[in-house]
Amino acid sequence: MGHSAAVWDYKAATEITKDCDGFYKVLLRNPRGSSAKVCLHGGQVTSWRNEQGEELLFTSSKAIFKPPKAVRGGIHICFPQFGNCGSLDQHGFARSKIWTIDDDPPPLNPDDFHGKSFIDLLLKPSDEDLKCWPHSFENVNGKPFSFSFSYHTYLSVSDISEVRIEGLETIDYLDNLCRKERFTEQGDAITFESEVDRVYLSTPNVVAVLDHEKKRTYLIRKEGVPDVVVWNPWEKKSKAMVDFGDDEYKQMLCVDGAAIEKPMTLKPGEEWTGKVELSVVPSTFCSEYFDVQSSGF
Numbered sequence: 001m002g003h004s005a006a007v008w009d010y011k012a013a014t015e016i017t018k019d020c021d022g023f024y025k026v027l028l029r030n031p032r033g034s035s036a037k038v039c040l041h042g043g044q045v046t047s048w049r050n051e052q053g054e055e056l057l058f059t060s061s062k063a064i065f066k067p068p069k070a071v072r073g074g075i076h077i078c079f080p081q082f083g084n085c086g087s088l089d090q091h092g093f094a095r096s097k098i099w100t101i102d103d104d105p106p107p108l109n110p111d112d113f114h115g116k117s118f119i120d121l122l123l124k125p126s127d128e129d130l131k132c133w134p135h136s137f138e139n140v141n142g143k144p145f146s147f148s149f150s151y152h153t154y155l156s157v158s159d160i161s162e163v164r165i166e167g168l169e170t171i172d173y174l175d176n177l178c179r180k181e182r183f184t185e186q187g188d189a190i191t192f193e194s195e196v197d198r199v200y201l202s203t204p205n206v207v208a209v210l211d212h213e214k215k216r217t218y219l220i221r222k223e224g225v226p227d228v229v230v231w232n233p234w235e236k237k238s239k240a241m242v243d244f245g246d247d248e249y250k251q252m253l254c255v256d257g258a259a260i261e262k263p264m265t266l267k268p269g270e271e272w273t274g275k276v277e278l279s280v281v282p283s284t285f286c287s288e289y290f291d292v293q294s295s296g297f
């Protein structure tokens with residue numbers, strides 16, 4: 001299974017560092033000043049900074065940097081299971097494994113990657129993984145298998161009460177707080193006043209998260225991942241999480257591109273690609289967000 005991350009407009013300079021938390025990370029820098037970090041533990045994206053050096057992904061101040069647990073924040077790769085719907089640990093095992101750098105990645109489409117810095121990470125199943133989930137990801141000779149997937153993305157926001165999501169109006173969702181019952185979102189943008197844990201189904205391919213106080217808008221463009229998870233634990237659940245500060249729910253919002261409702265099935269030799277592209281623009285541009293060119297990774 002492969003996973004790649006890219007930063008706009010940078011001529012192929014990446015740097016592998018052992019960070020202060022002891023994890024090997026790949027730093028991707030852009031000459032205009034933006035950067036991203038990807039950690040080999042979990043294939044997790046742990047940082048994304050804009051040209052002003054502001055961190056755009058949330059990481060908890062209480063995060064525990066102790067494998068195999070995923071670090072609370074950044075972007076987790078949830079595979080081959082989302083949540084607890086299956087026999088595996090919550091959100092599957094991909095986020096708790098050590099990924100490797102693919103030194104010989106498949107050729108890229110030059111139009112997609114021209115002038116960008118990128119890294120390709122690989123996860124290969126170990127014998128131990130095959131015992132609890134008996135499918136080789138490369139699936140050359142195996143049997144068909146199904147999986148769900150999510151880019152579990154912790155966005156950093158100024159204040160959750162100042163945030164709204166556009167693009168999910170009138171979409172059906174499964175409410176994880178009501179035994180996955182199906183509801184339909186109303187016509188207004190989504191705002192936050194209490195715990196939210198929902199899977200929006202077959203959504204449009206662009207969703208915007210507007211941070212009113214910061215006057216900035218995250219754009220989430222996705223392909224191959226039909227669903228969108230929206231999660232904020234709010235006060236009570238925050239207090240119950242050991243690796244999360246009591247008030248930190250105010251500074252984060254998870255919005256994940258995901259494939260959950262209809263698990264993906266691959267026959268031997270078939271491939272699946274899921275893609276999420278994150279960018280950030282000043283909110284003054286948000287009315288044009290479907291075709292704005294912005295800085296991102």
Ligand SMILES: O=P(O)(O)OC[C@H]1O[C@@H](O)[C@H](O)[C@@H](O)[C@@H]1O
Pocket residue numbers: 083090091152176197198229231254
């Ligand atoms: O604590 P975890 O395993 O990282 O999961 C955090 C949350 O992740 C969200 O994606 C789920 O919808 C929530 O139900 C879950 O609580």
